[in-house]
Amino acid sequence: MPNKCCATTKARKPSSAAIRRSKGPLAVTSLYLKSDRHINALITVICLALLTCLIEHQVRLALAARGQARVDGLYVGRPAVPTGKLVLDALTASG
Template structure:
């Protein structure tokens, strides 16, 4: 960060708040996936050599970064386009249905 953006205490406080919220979301995603995996807490497909490892928040978000959403119409709801199988497995572990985005339930 350039010193120009952090000249006032309010800006420093706001930056720390945003960083803490991002870290909280990061940790909650990692925790949800690990709990859904059960006692073993390892999964395959996160690395190219297909070894079984404990998923980290960084690896989860790396694999989910390639997801795209197809826009919906009046008769066809929007859906998440999955490119790799590990993405489908991670969405399943997170409890996300790719055919029904959450905002449709409200």
């Protein structure tokens, strides 16, 4: 009987760890917005953050396909690893 209990406890361990991680210091707390305007603003900010991450990811994938990791022209005088901010700054400066 004790072996069966240990096996059951060990089988639950991964799900317990996932729950513990979700309750960690980086867990998201509830956010209550009272107006539609605030909800729209929050959704806009989240979408812009996701778009920035997507741009950074796509640029890094394109560089990896070429066998590169850094881009010339993002920093003056030296190549740099493309971050979302650096890519958007370069696009703003070129336009």
